[in-house]
C-alpha cells in the first residue's frame with residue numbers, strides 16, 4: 425500500500441501532483457511519501473504488539489536524513505553496516521542506543537566510533553572479528569555487546585546476488601560452528617554476549633525460509649542455555665519482500681504473527697531489520713522522456729534517468745512498474761517500448777517491453793523506487809545525482825538538492841606542475 429495514486433488522469437504523491445513536483449524540482453527526481461513510510465513502520469510495530477521488540481530499519485535501503493528522521497521520530501532503531509550510516513543516523517536524530525551494527529568487514533576505527541557513541545549491539549560475522557572487537561573494547565576499557573550472526577544454511581529462494589543465508593555465502597558464522605564460537609565469545613573479557621542474529625536474504629516472498637531459520641536459531645539458543653550462555657534477544661534480520669510485479673509476499677502482520685507463534689512465551693526480545701518493506705513502496709523515481717527513437721528492431725524511449733540513478737534493473741534484471749504521470753488521451757498510440765537512459769552501456773535500461781502511450785517530454789514514474797534506488801546511485805558518466813523530495817500531505821520538502829558539477833568534483837585535484 426502506498427500514497428501514490430491517480431486523481432483523474434494525474435498521478436499524485438499524497439496530495440501533491442507529481443507534475444508540479446517535476447516542474448519545481450526538475451527530473452530525474454526521487455519522491456518519497458512520509459505517510460507511507462510511517463504506515464509501513466507501524467505495520468511492523470503494531471504486528472509485534474506487546475512482545476518486547478525493536479524494529480531496526482536497515483539504513484542501506486534509503487539513508488536520506490529525512491527518511492531516517494521520520495522513522496527515528498516513531499521510535500525506530502537502525503541497522504547499520506558502516507560508520508557512514510551511523511553518522512547519518514546520529515545526524516538525523518536517531519538514538520545510538522537503538523543501533524545495531526552488521527556487516528562482514530567492520531574496521532577497528534568503526535568499532536571505536538560505535539563503542540564511543542554507545543550502540544546497542546554488534547552483529548559479529550566471524551571469529552577474527554570477535555577478536556578484533558574484544559581488543560578494541562579492551563583498549564577503550566569498555567565491554568562490547570555482541571550477537572553472532574549465524575548462517576543457518578537456509579535457501580531464501582531469492583535472486584542469488586541477495587541470498588545471504590546459504591553456507592556458500594560470505595555472511596555469518598556457520599550454524600555448526602556457532603556453539604563453539606559463542607563459548608569463545610563468552611570467555612572474552614571485553615565482550616558481553618546478548619543475542620543471536622541472522623539475515624538470510626532480501627526480497628523474500630514466503631514465510632517458510634524465515635521460519636526454518638528461526639527454528640534453527642531457537643534450537644541453538646536452547647543448546648547455549650544448557651551451556652550457561654543466556655541469550656536475551658533474537659534478531660531475525662530483514663528481507664521481507666515487496667510487490668514489484670506479481671509477487672505476493674506476506675504482510676508484516678502475517679509474518680510477525682507466525683514468528684510470535686513460534687517464539688511462544690520465551691523471554692526473548694525480538695529484533696527485525698526491515699529495509700525494503702518499509703522504504704520501497706514509499707518512493708517513486710520521476711523521469712522525463714527526452715526522445716522517442718523508433719528503430720527497425722525496437723521502439724526506444726530515451727529517458728533522463730539512467731542506471732546511475734536506478735541500478736536494480738541493470739544489476740539484477742529487476743522489474744519495476746513504470747507508469748505515466750499524466751495518462752495520455754486516445755490520440756496517442758500505445759507501443760511497446762524499451763525505456764533506456766543516456767549512459768553509454770547497452771545494460772543501461774530502466775524497463776524493457778513496456779506498453780505505453782508516449783510522447784517526447786512526457787513524465788513517467790518508476791514505482792517501488794524508495795528502497796535501493798537513490799542509495800545505490802552513482803556519478804557514472806559524470807552525471808549529477810538526482811534530487812530527493814519528501815511529500816507530507818499537501819506539502820513537499822526538498823530533502824536533498826540535486827547535485828551540481830561543483831559538488832561532484834569537490835575534493836579532487838590535479839597533479840602539481
Ligand SMILES: Cc1ncc(COP(=O)(O)O)c(C=O)c1O
Pocket residue numbers: 482485503526527623625626627661662663664697698699700701
Ligand atoms: C544484515 C542486513 N539486515 C537487513 C537488511 C535489509 O534487508 P531488506 O531490505 O531486504 O529488508 C539487509 C539487506 O539485505 C542486511 O544485509
Ligand SMILES: N[C@@H](CCCC[NH3+])C(=O)O
Pocket residue numbers: 484586626627736795796800
Ligand atoms: N540492493 C538490493 C538488496 C540488497 C540487500 C542488501 N543486504 C536490491 O535492490 O534488491
